[in-house]
């Protein structure tokens with residue numbers, strides 16, 4: 122694709138990067154076939170190619186973002202399905218990340234929306250605040266029908282209240298900064314991203330991760346000052362907040378890597394993993410020392426299933442005879458290209474693994490998307506669950522807390538992959554299975 126940026130515009134590193142990306146697009150349109158929003162809405166401007174044209178025009182003219190551009194970019198899930206499909210290797214992720222930051226800088230959203238986005242960006246990354254907010258939402262849940270009207274704000278408020286769990290589990294002691302020693306001979310030393318939303322919604326995921334890793338001879342460090350990876354802010358275009366959170370992690374993990382050393386940085390929420398693996402790019406223009414640390418951290422980042430695949434996972438229990446519908450989170454399959462490891466590990470653990478049709482399509486979670494775009498998110502969720510039900514599984518497994526929350530609450534138990542692997546390696550039966558499968562664990 123031909124671009125018309127001036128030499129002066131190209132001195133901006135963000136524009137220079139987007140220019141390179143735009144030039145690789147040959148506008149063939151193959152990406153439209155696998156784009157969830159194009160599949161649902163049928164509008165070219167809600168396809169990757171359409172958005173690329175809108176972003177190109179916005180950046181080339183240097184004008185403030187228009188309502189039209191914002192509407193179509195906001196509807197993008199950042200699921201990155203288009204990147205898997207694109208034969209030209211267009212890095213849509215970096216392009217849309219740039220567009221979102223540009224929009225935040227140049228577009229004045231309606232007041233209620235500005236407040237909502239600020240509140241989400243401030244609360245979710247802070248576990249103690251998020252816990253309080255969820256407790257409040259849980260109390261409001263039975264009264265959600267009292268929220269009047271069909272305005273976007275009313276729909277968003279109802280979505281927030283609906284997605285809040287009925288009860289918020291107590292905080293886990295494993296997530297405070299500490300070292301969890303390896304059991305037996307220490308074979309590796311890793312840092313674990315304790316995260317933000319996940320540790321509040323489902324502390325059992327980090328517990329299972331630490332239990333399994335230490336049992337395999339891995340020392341697990343929860344580093345002081347490490348926290349939210351920054352992706353929630355990043356995907357809302359809140360550039361400074363995202364960079365500050367990412368930088369805190371980079372410094373915390375670099376200190377560990379330069380001290381006693383790290384073999385990997387383990388991430389068990391794939392949305393976070395995609396962002397951490399991109400830290401090198403995000404900090405490419407930073408002073409050399411910080412840029413080098415960011416690149417090293419990105420290099421060390423591993424999804425838990427990637428790490429376990431190379432670390433000799435073996436089950437200790439008899440196969441439970443359960444059929445698992447594996448839901449491949451977009452951030453894992455498209456963002457990190459981790460596709461076979463989780464399924465191979467689940468099979469090795471003794472589960473029968475089935476894959477629903479349209480596995481490439483997003484479930485509608487996508488960070489804060491299900492809160493900000495509840496109508497599209499619900500359509501995608503219903504479509505995903507219908508495909509899953511057709512496989513007649515006993516449960517759903519996924520490697521991302523956003524997907525687990527989005528797909529939960531129905532008749533099928535929803536469990537993180539690591540909880541199943543830990544269970545079969547001697548850990549406790551996952552909480553959401555304990556009731557339905559009483560007696561099997």
Ligand code: SF4
Nearest residue numbers: 146147149150152207
């Ligand atoms: S598939 Fe790739 S090259 Fe083709 S239009 Fe989409 S982004 Fe451009």
Ligand code: SF4
Nearest residue numbers: 156197198200201203
């Ligand atoms: S990231 Fe997903 S929703 Fe956005 S354009 Fe690409 S395929 Fe479509």
